[in-house]
Amino acid sequence: SQTIHQWPATLVQPVGSPLSLECTVEGTSNPNLYWYRQAAGRGLQLLFYSVGIGQISSEVPQNLSASRPQDRQFILSSKKLLLSDSGFYLCAWSSWRDGNTDTQYFGPGTRLTVL
Amino acid sequence: DQQVKQNSPSLSVQEGRISILNCDYTNSMFDYFLWYKKYPAEGPTFLISISSIKDKNEDGRFTVFLNKSAKHLSLHIVPSQPGDSAVYFCAASYNFNKFYFGSGTKLNVKP
Numbered sequence: 077s078q079t080i081h082q083w084p085a086t087l088v089q090p091v092g093s094p095l096s097l098e099c100t101v102e103g104t105s106n107p108n109l110y111w112y113r114q115a116a117g118r119g120l121q122l123l124f125y126s127v128g129i130g131q132i133s134s135e136v137p138q139n140l141s142a143s144r145p146q147d148r149q150f151i152l153s154s155k156k157l158l159l160s161d162s163g164f165y166l167c168a169w170s171s172w173r174d175g176n177t178d179t180q181y182f183g184p185g186t187r188l189t190v191l
Numbered sequence: 192d193q194q195v196k197q198n199s200p201s202l203s204v205q206e207g208r209i210s211i212l213n214c215d216y217t218n219s220m221f222d223y224f225l226w227y228k229k230y231p232a233e234g235p236t237f238l239i240s241i242s243s244i245k246d247k248n249e250d251g252r253f254t255v256f257l258n259k260s261a262k263h264l265s266l267h268i269v270p271s272q273p274g275d276s277a278v279y280f281c282a283a284s285y286n287f288n289k290f291y292f293g294s295g296t297k298l299n300v301k302p
Contacts, residue, residue, distance in 0.1 A: 119294030
């Protein structure tokens with residue numbers, strides 16, 4: 077069965093510090109991978125998605141970046157965190173089946189607080 | 192530009208009654224729709240989905256209805272249970288594999 081891991085679960089960082097959140101998927105190959113953020117009182121916002129190694133699409137201009145160094149690894153980074161980066165970050169994966177979009181499955185999330 | 196909208200931020204329903212959660216979308220290219228349930232501090236979990244070639248999909252107590260002409264999606268929960276209390280997100284996607292989410296509706300089922 078497929079499993080998605082995210083770490084760390086919680087993180088408190090000062091403004092201006094760097095960020096690295098990691099997501100890995102097990103039990104599937106060549107998944108589509110996503111980073112979302114849920115800010116307080118708002119819905120899920122798509123930040124990045126990737127359809128393959130080294131292929132990253134950005135949805136929202138920001139000081140965040142994403143990388144996919146391996147097929148089942150997706151990393152969210154920042155060189156300098158802003159207060160507005162606080163939120164709940166979710167990694168998700170999906171796959172194509174028979175040419176149709178499959179359901180998306182989410183990791184446990186990372187609660188990021190920037191002080 | 193929010194392509195998927197959930198205009199009701201909260202909904203309160205008595206246990207045993209029907210819960211109806213609504214969702215509107217603007218992009219006619221969307222061909223797949225999903226509902227997720229989310230508890231605090233957890234990732235969303237998939238509930239039910241529907242393809243644009245259908246207008247109804249049922250799974251136990253959960254039924255999703257799709258009205259393409261109105262670009263409207265709804266989730267019916269019958270009967271509602273206290274354990275259904277959570278935030279419900281609707282989502283839509285098209286063939287680029289991007290998923291767009293609404294802002295969520297917080298459902299409170301009162302015992």
